[in-house]
Amino acid sequence: MTERNRLDEQLRQAQKMEGIGRLAGGIAHDFNNLLTVILGRTTLMLGRIEGEHLLRRDVQLIQMTAERAATLTRQLLAFSRKQVLQPAVVNLNSVVAELEPMLHRLIGEDIAIATRLEATVGQVKVDRGQIEQVIVNLVVNARDAMPDGGRLTLETSQRHAPRVPCPRPHHRSRGLS
Numbered sequence: 001m002t003e004r005n006r007l008d009e010q011l012r013q014a015q016k017m018e019g020i021g022r023l024a025g026g027i028a029h030d031f032n033n034l035l036t037v038i039l040g041r042t043t044l045m046l047g048r049i050e051g052e053h054l055l056r057r058d059v060q061l062i063q064m065t066a067e068r069a070a071t072l073t074r075q076l077l078a079f080s081r082k083q084v085l086q087p088a089v090v091n092l093n094s095v096v097a098e099l100e101p102m103l104h105r106l107i108g109e110d111i112a113i114a115t116r117l118e119a120t121v122g123q124v125k126v127d128r129g130q131i132e133q134v135i136v137n138l139v140v141n142a143r144d145a146m147p148d149g150g151r152l153t154l155e156t157s158q159r160h161a162p163r164v165p166c167p168r169p170h171h172r173s174r175g176l177s
Helices: 002-048 054-079 092-107 128-144
Strands: 087-091 111-117 123-127 150-156
Touching: 002 054, 054 128, 087 092, 087 128, 092 111, 092 128, 092 150, 111 128, 123 128, 128 150
Parallel strands: 111 150
Antiparallel strands: 087 123
């Protein structure tokens, strides 16, 4: 009977996790709809605000913040498996540079973050939300590995993976040459 109880508890936990994933996906979807309105309105406002008007910087900040929130929402949707990946060509250095201010807040004061971004790094085709999540996860793992503080360096560089030949399928000879 104990084994059955343990299995029942595991099933309940799995069902709870599935429910949480669905809830997160639903909330993220609704939030994404709200962000679409905010981003649309800020784009319209920026088109109407002349050159160096005092409000221009505020509207640009609202737009940048909403874009970051949209990225986080895409990550939540990907987590809940309700979003199809959207690979696009991006500059990895730009991704790291744009994430850096958030990473400083995430890592805390005891760890210094430095970046070494090689200028010749080419474009990569990735889902931006996924690569951002990879970077954030690496930084969080590094933070957790340095409980007494330290220095974290994020570095990009050009590397070429060796080409691995595809194995040829083996065909049985049927007497034909």
